[in-house]
Amino acid sequence: MKKEFSPCVFQVQRLIPSCSLIGWGGMILFFQKNQLLPLLQHPRFHLLTLATAWVLILLGILRLIIPSRHSFEDLSSQILREILLLSPLLFFICFPFNQNQVNSLVKREHRTFTPSFDPDRADLSWIHSKTVPSPNLVELLLVCSDPEERHKLDGKIIALEGQFLPSERGYKLSRLFMFCCVADVQTIVIGIDGTPPPNMKEGDWFHVEGKIHFSGKKENLVLLQKSVRLIPPPSDIYLYYTK
Amino acid sequence: MRNISMFFISLFIQGLPFLVLGSLLGAVISTRISLSRWLLKIPRQSFLGALTGALAGFILPSCECFVIPLVRRLKAQGLPTSAAVAYLLAAPTLNPLSLISTWSAFSTTPYSYAIFIRVIGSLILSVGIGMLFSKMPEHHLWKGDLLREMNPRAFPSPRYSWGDTISMALEDLRSIAIYYIIGCFMAALLQNTSILPVLSVSMPMADTALMMVLAYISSVCSSADAFIASSITSVSFAAKMAFLWLGPILDLKLTFTYPLLLKARPFLILIFTVIVLIFAMSWILGKALYSI
Numbered sequence: 040m041k042k043e044f045s046p047c048v049f050q051v052q053r054l055i056p057s058c059s060l061i062g063w064g065g066m067i068l069f070f071q072k073n074q075l076l077p078l079l080q081h082p083r084f085h086l087l088t089l090a091t092a093w094v095l096i097l098l099g100i101l102r103l104i105i106p107s108r109h110s111f112e113d114l115s116s117q118i119l120r121e122i123l124l125l126s127p128l129l130f131f132i133c134f135p136f137n138q139n140q141v142n143s144l145v146k147r148e149h150r151t152f153t154p155s156f157d158p159d160r161a162d163l164s165w166i167h168s169k170t171v172p173s174p175n176l177v178e179l180l181l182v183c184s185d186p187e188e189r190h191k192l193d194g195k196i197i198a199l200e201g202q203f204l205p206s207e208r209g210y211k212l213s214r215l216f217m218f219c220c221v222a223d224v225q226t227i228v229i230g231i232d233g234t235p236p237p238n239m240k241e242g243d244w245f246h247v248e249g250k251i252h253f254s255g256k257k258e259n260l261v262l263l264q265k266s267v268r269l270i271p272p273p274s275d276i277y278l279y280y281t282k
Numbered sequence: 283m284r285n286i287s288m289f290f291i292s293l294f295i296q297g298l299p300f301l302v303l304g305s306l307l308g309a310v311i312s313t314r315i316s317l318s319r320w321l322l323k324i325p326r327q328s329f330l331g332a333l334t335g336a337l338a339g340f341i342l343p344s345c346e347c348f349v350i351p352l353v354r355r356l357k358a359q360g361l362p363t364s365a366a367v368a369y370l371l372a373a374p375t376l377n378p379l380s381l382i383s384t385w386s387a388f389s390t391t392p393y394s395y396a397i398f399i400r401v402i403g404s405l406i407l408s409v410g411i412g413m414l415f416s417k418m419p420e421h422h423l424w425k426g427d428l429l430r431e432m433n434p435r436a437f438p439s440p441r442y443s444w445g446d447t448i449s450m451a452l453e454d455l456r457s458i459a460i461y462y463i464i465g466c467f468m469a470a471l472l473q474n475t476s477i478l479p480v481l482s483v484s485m486p487m488a489d490t491a492l493m494m495v496l497a498y499i500s501s502v503c504s505s506a507d508a509f510i511a512s513s514i515t516s517v518s519f520a521a522k523m524a525f526l527w528l529g530p531i532l533d534l535k536l537t538f539t540y541p542l543l544l545k546a547r548p549f550l551i552l553i554f555t556v557i558v559l560i561f562a563m564s565w566i567l568g569k570a571l572y573s574i
Contacts, residue, residue, distance in 0.1 A: 056456065059456065060452070067295060070295075079288070080296055084299075087299045088298070088299060091298055091299040091302055095302065098448065098451075101448055102452055105445040105449065120456075124460060126463055126467075127291050127466075133287075134286075221288055222293050222470060223500065
């Protein structure tokens with residue numbers, strides 16, 4: 040027998056399916072407005088994600104306006120389903136995150152980037168620079184992964200920027216490296232042989248100049264510190280494999 | 283918990299555009315485009331049907347996030363089983379975005395031929411499994427509600443308005459999003475642990491097994507996975523290819539979306555067949571490269 044609904048329940052049931060769509064779209068626009076979207080995903084996807092947010096809001100409004108031929112399910116199961124669909128938004132409300140949360144990922148040393156040599160990116164023209172060069176850290180590591188290329192770099196003075204990590208010997212420079220989104224972020228860690236400024240705390244950004252040296256079996260890149268200073272965080276905290 | 287929340291939401295919004303696009307495309311194909319005529323012309327013979335379905339991945343592109351609602355609709359319109367299964371398994375790998383990223387990631391390495399190995403492997407998997415599944419009775423294979431919807435003559439109908447198209451798209455989106463959300467949450471939980479890095483690589487083919495576990499757990503979109511595979515140096519090329527073959531077909535988030543299409547037994551057969559075939563293909567590739 041067909042179940043009869045009161046007009047009030049009927050209206051609520053029409054409203055519910057739009058909640059998740061408008062909620063998802065609104066959440067993405069909130070991330071964009073509060074500069075959280077660049078923390079969550081590669082810049083290549085921003086436009087697509089923002090366009091999707093507007094499409095979701097439009098679809099949610101259309102769903103409200105357009106009468107549906109689908110038979111409504113039970114109100115309680117519909118509400119449960121909607122709560123599950125809105126769980127990303129509920130998670131953000133219960134466990135919000137910000138740039139500090141992302142910064143804390145530099146401590147995850149178990150997810151360290153292991154580079155493989157890429158001859159196309161082995162551009163070492165910067166080593167002849169008259170001023171102290173600031174090579175791209177990813178490209179530097181890609182070059183350093185090749186034993187033949189390492190000797191060209193040994194002893195060169197370079198400048199790097201990154202986040203401070205304490206270490207038993209010297210300290211470490213750490214950067215977050217993203218392929219696609221924050222869930223696949225890995226850390227790039229380089230040892231610095233020297234003394235950090237006394238007021239430097241874990242996660243603080245610093246600029247260091249030093250000499251390239253390879254330790255262990257001449258495999259691990261270490262920077263022999265010449266000078267170091269604190270700097271403000273950059274506008275984009277990530278390094279990317281591809282821009 | 284805040285890390286899990288951040289990973290969960292980032293994975294969710296990363297796949298959301300593809301879910302929306304897939305649901306809209308699936309609904310438009312179902313209600314507005316007369317594919318039925320063409321679908322009924324696709325060969326019913328298992329090999330030709332599977333090959334046609336797999337090659338359709340090049341011209342009807344979709345990533346793994348939106349292939350399931352699309353196949354659901356195409357199947358309801360009368361797509362033969364061999365072609366539907368082959369398309370389901372091939373399209374996420376053979377779509378142009380995935381191929382471009384594979385080429386970009388490997389073109390400057392000694393493995394510039396990776397794109398061809400990936401395409402060939404994907405075709406072998408999709409055609410082989412498509413042929414295998416075409417031998418099974420449809421009512422043992424597909425979900426009951428999908429079978430009830432199956433009526434090639436009913437689509438497209440002049441009775442379908444644009445309102446119906448949008449309603450259908452939203453229903454599909456809401457159905458698949460539930461599974462996708464569960465998958466994203468599981469993946470976010472695992473990404474926040476140190477289980478993966480402590481897995482040791484000590485036995486022959488262990489790197490292949492490790493990369494397959496990584497592909498399953500990380501649930502990375504097929505449009506970006508090639509960069510991850512190419513960046514991991516401590517494993518063989520054959521293990522990297524196992525990662526690239528498996529990820530688009532079977533990962534944590536897809537585990538929760540396949541049940542929208544397939545019944546439990548064929549789903550388990552699919553998992554078993556895919557894992558065994560990829561492991562064997564990776565072993566053969568490793569031997570072939572070693573002998574060159």
